[in-house]
Amino acid sequence: MALWGGRFSSDTRDEVARYSESISFDKRLYRHDIDGSRAHVKMLAAAGIIPQETAEAIRAELLNIRSRIDAGDFKYDISLEDIHMHIESALIGVLGTEGARVHSGRSRNDQVALDLRLYLRDEIDLLIEGIHRFQNALVGMAAAHPRVIMPGFTHLQHAQVVLFAHHLLAYVEMLDRDAERLADCRKRVNIMPLGSGALAGSTLPLDRELVCAELGFDRVTRNSMDGVADRDFAIEFTSALAVFAMHTSRLSEDLILWCSQEFDFVELDDAFCTGSSLMPQKKNPDVCELTRGKTARVYGDLTALLTLCKGLPLTYNRDLQEDKLAIFDAADTAEQILAVYPPMIETMKLKEENMRRAANDPALMATDLAEKLVELGVPFRTAHHRVGSFVKWCKENGRLLNETTLEEMQISIPEATEEFLTLFDPDNSVAKRRLTGGTGFDPVADQLAFWQEKLK
């Protein structure tokens, strides 16, 4: 008979037991569930609700159960539904009726909310650490190649020259926002729901503040109905991971392009690629492609959680049991990404000559010509038009922009001087971008110094 079986006269059908169990996926919450229960019984004894010796026996037996689960020496049974019931019935199995006092003043509704918050708090700390390692790998790669120049793209067309380091540091910025979002979400995760009961609190004189302090939460929830119905914190968490995954997917797309024969800017280490079962020459950037694919799944997790909650009347509804599948999947995927990307970035080989060759395209410096005209007092729109005509003239005459005489340039740009012929050097072009946040050697060195200091 189930622990809640008092008012039932028949057992759950097998199909229903299989349909409603969550032990197959919520068993991973056992450590958090046990931490929560240990704090709860400590408080029950302090508040005089259960005997001190019972609390001590329960607290000790919970540690035993934890060791048994750690060691893989614990039997799961879907008739016990979830991790909460498994642990409670294991306690009762050993301690008899004294063990049956553990659930005083508690419901699985506030218990599962507590477990999720404890789990997410740990997960957030782990992920933020992982993100910092990822940032360090990118910063290390950028610092090792501070002067490598490559084409920057807009619309995937050659736009202007940039430093490779600048490109990588853009991802360091994105990852920093991801870590910030997780840290911000942690503030709303770190609130203690126990004492909400099923929905209406409890008639017992529970000491919520004691449990709150014991488990290191910032404060207790203010409304018991919100306490059991709220999953905003999990939605925020998954949303932060969806953005994080999107960033890693964009980086992956850059890497896939850079590894292609057409770009040929980098080579990923063999350990991060796979071959083709048919074509012997192939070395595919599967990790990067999988990240694009896994990002789709994380978006799915976010959509699942939002949809799960949107039609739920207050308060707890069993639909909420499904939240864990989405939360765990998003967290696991982010962890996997964070395990693979730092070493993949650290071992990536640059093909500097190929980047350089691509950066030598003088069209990348067309904007420099227009800005030189602005310096000479020409209104920008006029300057843009003149350089545009020059580009057109070059195309029509089969020349690159740096293959004309001054006289030929002056057909389109009457103001052009000898100096204009020197503007096609990629190093000079980069060097002149001295603004904060620009791709110049100095501002990029400043960015590097900033991150090296911040991530120390």
Ligand code: ARG
């Ligand atoms: N396994 C359930 C969940 O994950 C725990 C709460 C069950 N509450 C209930 N009233 N049946 O949501």
